[in-house]
Amino acid sequence: MALATANAQSVEIGSTGLNRWWRVVGGLMMNIALGTLYAWSVFVAPLEKEFGWKRAQTSNVFTIAVVVFALTFIVAGRLQDKFGPFWVSLTGGVLVSLGFFLCAFTNSLMYLYICFGVIGGLGNGFGYATPIPVMAKWFPDKRGLAVGLAVAGYGAGSALFGPLANLKLIPAYGVHTTFMILGAIFLVMTVIGAFLLKNPPAGYKPAGWTPAPPSAKTSATTQEFTPSEVLRTPAFYFMWIAYALGTSAGLMVISQLVPFAKSVHISSAALATMGLVVGAAGNASGRILSGWMSDAMGRLNVLRLMIGISMISMPLLYLAGGNVSLLYVMVFIVYWCYGTQLSVNGSATADFWGTKNAGINYGMLFTAWGVAGIIGPRIGGVLFDKYHNYQMAFYTAAVLAAVALVAELLARRPKHV
Numbered sequence: 001m002a003l004a005t006a007n008a009q010s011v012e013i014g015s016t017g018l019n020r021w022w023r024v025v026g027g028l029m030m031n032i033a034l035g036t037l038y039a040w041s042v043f044v045a046p047l048e049k050e051f052g053w054k055r056a057q058t059s060n061v062f063t064i065a066v067v068v069f070a071l072t073f074i075v076a077g078r079l080q081d082k083f084g085p086f087w088v089s090l091t092g093g094v095l096v097s098l099g100f101f102l103c104a105f106t107n108s109l110m111y112l113y114i115c116f117g118v119i120g121g122l123g124n125g126f127g128y129a130t131p132i133p134v135m136a137k138w139f140p141d142k143r144g145l146a147v148g149l150a151v152a153g154y155g156a157g158s159a160l161f162g163p164l165a166n167l168k169l170i171p172a173y174g175v176h177t178t179f180m181i182l183g184a185i186f187l188v189m190t191v192i193g194a195f196l197l198k199n200p201p202a203g204y205k206p207a208g209w210t211p212a213p214p215s216a217k218t219s220a221t222t223q224e225f226t227p228s229e230v231l232r233t234p235a236f237y238f239m240w241i242a243y244a245l246g247t248s249a250g251l252m253v254i255s256q257l258v259p260f261a262k263s264v265h266i267s268s269a270a271l272a273t274m275g276l277v278v279g280a281a282g283n284a285s286g287r288i289l290s291g292w293m294s295d296a297m298g299r300l301n302v303l304r305l306m307i308g309i310s311m312i313s314m315p316l317l318y319l320a321g322g323n324v325s326l327l328y329v330m331v332f333i334v335y336w337c338y339g340t341q342l343s344v345n346g347s348a349t350a351d352f353w354g355t356k357n358a359g360i361n362y363g364m365l366f367t368a369w370g371v372a373g374i375i376g377p378r379i380g381g382v383l384f385d386k387y388h389n390y391q392m393a394f395y396t397a398a399v400l401a402a403v404a405l406v407a408e409l410l411a412r413r414p415k416h417v
Helices: 002-019 021-039 041-051 055-083 086-103 109-128 131-138 143-173 175-196 234-263 269-297 299-320 324-353 358-387 391-410
Strands: none
Touching: 002 021, 021 041, 021 055, 021 086, 021 109, 021 131, 021 143, 021 175, 021 269, 041 055, 041 143, 041 175, 041 234, 055 086, 055 109, 055 131, 055 234, 055 358, 086 109, 086 175, 131 143, 131 324, 131 358, 143 175, 143 269, 143 324, 234 269, 234 299, 234 324, 234 358, 234 391, 269 299, 269 324, 299 324, 299 391, 324 358, 358 391
């Protein structure tokens, strides 16, 4: 009888494992819609032309969205840990869709700050809070790859909807109607994604999987850290600093990519938008492949490598200038390094501090990205308005990446306190 029960449980765990990839599909659908936040730069020029706003003012829209996103993530992560992912992700999908739809009626900066920045930021925070903890629980055996695949959608969203908006929708219907069309599309995608995001049964583990020994560089903790315990580990603060400064460089480029391309005389809308596609491909690739690499090399090692490459790549991207081919190569690399941090930090949180409170624990670390959302776009907008070119912005971002690298080198796998 006991043997039969054990066999039944084994079959249940194995068959459940066959369905876990549907959770990845749900995370992808959710994040592809949410990731259009990264396509913000395609709306900059039409809005500035219509209303006469300055670059620093339009940069604030992106900054507000990122900050609200990061702060909301803490609350949403806690709710996800307590009540599960469905209602949290559904709330996020409805809010981000509503924010885009309301942007169709934009007539002032303050209105845009509220709709795209606050409502859209809230939607992103709730929507993005669920896929990473869900993937971490379903895939203890290949956590980096699974988290990378799910959050790759966030990087790929701008590759899909950025060109669609910039080359098709805005020229044909105008920026206001484009916001409305995208809001409707996002609602459908996020509702489907929310229904697919579910937690595994309690005690779930993949059939035939054996955890790595504690001494391995890819091992995950067997302890479950509470948020207060996480805040008492030095690793949290070093990783937070590295996350904040390391992603500032990427967010500066993301928020200014199309205007930067035009500033170096890439005047063709198609060529400038192609840069957005290349960047989004790099972002998505970094999330997936660096996540996969971190399963073998260790989370901190991959983060250190990519932040170091980002530090070198930022000035090289500026120096590429109007050389379109070289510009595309450097954009791909910078976005890859940026995407790596959004993927691998999520996996590292589950590995270092456990999965039970992964939502709120990663939410606390994710506030670093919110700070980057202030630093990055401000570097681009303010320094461009002051110097009328992006040289100082790119060089400043490289310095921040260097400081991030030092912080990441000082981080060590935490011990239970």
